[in-house]
Amino acid sequence: MRKVVMGALVLAALAGCAGSKMKDARAGTPYKTLASDKTTLVVAECVQFGWQDESVFGVDAGGFKEPSGAGGFTVYTTGGDYFVDVQSAGSGSSVKYYAAADGMPAKRRLAALATCL
Template sequence: MRMVVIGALVLASLAGCAGSKMKEARSGVPYKALASDKAALVVAQCVQFGWQDEAVFGVDAGGFMEAAPAGGYTIYTTAGDYFVDVLTTGKGATANYYAAEDNWAAKRRLAALATCL
């Protein structure tokens, strides 16, 4: 029981840290903005599944989904260094992708995102 409580506290603290990073990133421009003819939920679920692929991302494979502040869905990594807001636009969706830095991980996550559009 004690381990469950400790685990929950660790996850809560990580979510808070990731949340502040994401809020700060949203105040700027996205790393890449993409459009899709697919529904926002379909795109979001595909991105989440793709980002959880350990064969591609190794131990950093993480894709968590929650409601986006502006509506739609946010898919993010454990520390919030990489995330995408998938929003409904017309009959399709817009994906605003944010990356903490321009590196191989950012490009690899962008490529996984692009396959979902």
């Protein structure tokens, strides 16, 4: 039971760090803004699944999905270095991708994201 409580506390601490990092990133310009004809849930679940692919991302594989305002979703990695905000746009979705730094990890995440559009 103690391990479960400790695990929950660690996850809560990581979510807090990720949340403030994501809030700061949203104040700036997204790394890339994309559009999709698919619904927000379909895009978000696809991105989450793609970002969890250990054969591509190794130990950095991780994708977590949370609902955001107005029926959208945020999909993010551990620590919040990479995340997408998926919002409704007409009959499809608007996708804003944020990356902590421009490099190969950011480009790999973007490539995985692009397959979901």
